[in-house]
Amino acid sequence: MSNDEIKQLIQLVKESGISELEVQRGENRVRIRSGALAQADLVIPHAPAPAQPAPSVPAAPSPVSSAQPSDAVLVKSPIVGTYYECPSPGSPPFVKVGDTVEPGHVLCIIESMKLMNEIEAEIAGTVVSKLMENGRPVEYGEALFAIRPR
């Protein structure tokens, strides 16, 4: 979300006369208040805030990814578990950045309760970034891949 977009939102808050506006666009979120309601800061969890399940507009770059073009959609983890990018240790990853995928193409595995759950692409497109490190625990709703639809 660009500064100009945020400026526009601030303008919107001012014009509409509302006191608080929370906007989520993909992984980005902005909350605008026209005043000091610091109590709310009390409750921002220290765990990374997972994103909303429904992807909409593209997200800001994540630590391990390169910049995402503005027309990609996010693939998010549907379960809690451990993320694996390849079928077995040492084998090549299911997908690399730049690969094209079809619906049903396996993108990764999330291990949950000793079960290897294959996560498949739901749309056809090009993998533009991989957002998770191999072997890392993932929460429900964490972003795994960005795919530019074809």
Added chain:
Amino acid sequence: MSNDEIKQLIQLVKESGISELEVQRGENRVRIRSGALAQADLVIPHAPAPAQPAPSVPAAPSPVSSAQPSDAVLVKSPIVGTYYECPSPGSPPFVKVGDTVEPGHVLCIIESMKLMNEIEAEIAGTVVSKLMENGRPVEYGEALFAIRPR
């Protein structure tokens, strides 16, 4: 404070982007918030809120007074006690609405700890309203008279 003045203040809050504005003009006070900070309502005391000690701009009509012209100043109780408008039961009051007073003129008595404390005018002018009922207990800072300075 007229409705138009209040409207202007609301406009100011909106334009400045601040969330809260509190303005006191004489006995009038307005607090404008652009959002829902209902917590503050928690603490408005149920006892009548006494006015600020420093009178400045004229106040809105008080229950027992007639309308006050906009150039009067308030005489407030400097102590806690019981208000008496006359020197002894049955005698005429120290002052009536319309009387002119000089500095040092006794306006009323506040009985406090069995002592009769005479409250004197500090300015010369005309009594435009009497704001307190005879025999009523008064708190510190409660308005007793409005006097239009000469």
Added chain:
Amino acid sequence: MFHKILIANRGEIALRVICACKDLGIRTVAVYSEADRHSLHVRFADEAICIGPAKSSRSYLDIPAVISAAEITNVDAIHPGYGFLSENAGFAEVCEASGIKFIGPPPPVTRNMGLKQRARAEMREAGVPILPGSEGILQSPEEALDTAERIGYPIMLKASAGGGGRGMRIVRETSELPNLMAQAQSEAQAAFSSPDLYMEKLIEAPRHIEFQVLADEYGNAAVLGERECSIQRRHQKLLEEAPSTAVSPDLRRIMSQRLEEAMIRIGYRNAGTVEFLMDENGDLYFIEVNARIQVEHPVSEAISGIDLVKSQILIAAGHRLEEIVRRPVELNGHAIECRINAENPDTFAPSPGRITGLNLPGGIGVRVDTAAYTDGVIPPYYDSLVAKLITHGKDRSEAIARMRRALDMFVVEGIYTTIPLHQQILRNEDFLAGRLDTKFLSRMGVASARA
């Protein structure tokens, strides 16, 4: 001792378990649904994992999600709180299979207690008085008449497969029985595809009295007195106290001894509650065992001085009861709990929403268990409990005076709560005299209290 515990719950009980863990120096993992990301249990746990969307079947009730969260955070135990997965023996088994200690009774015990006829049989064998009734399904009108004669009218006919009041009939005299039994059978057949009925003695206006039990893993059990939970509407408890005005020291001593023996006999472990109905003569009849910590546990904590949630963790970690409970059990004073729910106090309609103003009462003899805060939200997806307000005093009248004061100083703005209803209860003459039964609220004129 455990190194790290996952709390498979939300709201005040999740925070309650976090407190117990902090007191023991154990690290904590909170799990939360997307609706709860700003909750205090998320804030005050050492780690927090989002396990799913708001709907509890896909988050707090989702066993794989909870177990996966436990695995990726490397906890060595799970505390289930109450509700959700707390009495799910299958969940306890999955924990066991995953090498994670489930803080609660062993799965077979939980399963047996969940099967009510089985629980009744085990308790009867252990010498605990059971609500009189038929031995299983009634085979004929003649058997029904004989059974009713034996246990005495009024009696209640209940559909064996049933629930929700369908296939139920109250029978007050012999002449009514055959006709009402036929009605109940056809209603049961229509509703549950089975005409099977059983019979129980009807107690018209029972007290609901329950005993708190702690049992360790070495065959020791202790009863920490009873709780009076008769103030209910639609079978939901609203105000609880300990001790009960209807339980004499003698009755308490006898019941405690019998229940300790019974719990040992059935292999019970960890904290549990044995629920009874009390009839007009003061006789107690077993109804069920709740194999978990209860919402109203703080009143027992207040009078016993024992932290029950800490005890649950210690027992699960293998501590012996003698390290936790001093014998003989001493109970001091009187405690009351008011459940402050987000509900319209007149209609009981849920009132979720944002808390715009909050003043929690404090001072002597007052305890508040809550996850609420100014600007926090009570979401519509879960139960309506906002806070538990507990007072303790040297006797019942001091506890009542402190509760009245605390209710007066408890301010919640932005949502409706049950505070005004509690204020009304605490002024009620029957309440003040200790004359309580489960019909109390409907007598008081709370329309929707009637089941």
Added chain:
Amino acid sequence: MFHKILIANRGEIALRVICACKDLGIRTVAVYSEADRHSLHVRFADEAICIGPAKSSRSYLDIPAVISAAEITNVDAIHPGYGFLSENAGFAEVCEASGIKFIGPPPPVTRNMGLKQRARAEMREAGVPILPGSEGILQSPEEALDTAERIGYPIMLKASAGGGGRGMRIVRETSELPNLMAQAQSEAQAAFSSPDLYMEKLIEAPRHIEFQVLADEYGNAAVLGERECSIQRRHQKLLEEAPSTAVSPDLRRIMSQRLEEAMIRIGYRNAGTVEFLMDENGDLYFIEVNARIQVEHPVSEAISGIDLVKSQILIAAGHRLEEIVRRPVELNGHAIECRINAENPDTFAPSPGRITGLNLPGGIGVRVDTAAYTDGVIPPYYDSLVAKLITHGKDRSEAIARMRRALDMFVVEGIYTTIPLHQQILRNEDFLAGRLDTKFLSRMGVASARA
């Protein structure tokens, strides 16, 4: 019993007295300065009267203003809290003359206890050990040498008219005495226009230990154990606990008996505290009597189960001690109080202002006494106490664990508080071992703790 009580105080103690009155069914009148019009004591009293501007000399310390407020609201008693007018015998006399019961000791007792030499004499007569020293003013260097020889070095020379450290000298051996005495005399002369000095035994690192007393109007007194108040900076207590780790059951029993006799002998009434210093050998020396309720009274309430403020009111209304205190006095468990002040925890600079975010801790074993609320203001005109956080447990380690947990969950935003300092104290090894004295904070490295 009283019908209506005026509370001549503000902040948490005003709210504390309101709680006690509500528990007794007594109506309340709050008084407030213009700075406190949005305070909770104003909100929760039945009536509230503005008595003056922010400056306390013109409001909370203004006797005519307070008495007039009492008269126009027709109260029959005044509770003074602590500080302000609580130990002003003149105020108590005006109350008496106005036909209003002052809830505290009779004026002559308060006056005698305020005169320290008089209090010492009365206590010595009653057999209570006194800090050894000169009999009044030192008349010559020779008398000083003799006195020092008698009580043993090190000793302290103090200006009779003095205060604030001027005219004070520590003397460690005979050879230093004449010279240091001359210095102290000329300093006292310069500062107070009087060279008079007296001598006291110096205890280098004393514990500060005080006993809680209740006495009725019929010549009965009870001691409810002691409090350890050694954690101080600049003579201001910061953390208190009960019981003291340095007082054995035997010492407690002996001291309680002597103090009960002494308090009866001097005609003490209502609640009071007898303060002692304890030297390295565990010997106690009387220093003064505080003729009022103390800030730290809740730790004694926690272990005795007795509401001290309620007791004050009952005693003033003529109730007998036997209705309030059961004999023998039983003390249970351990309690700690942390004073949460609006101060920079490093520099101790006051930090008044608006509280923008607040989470009060709750749960088992936690009590909070506070008048703070979200969006409320801590004004710069009065003391910096924001809240008293009290925990109670079955032993000291449980009380400590609960205090750590409660401090972790106590969130105050918008102002600085002493919470981080308390967290540091509760991790300190000497504190955990109970090795305390009034030098504790300066040893811990809190620079401004040094007097």
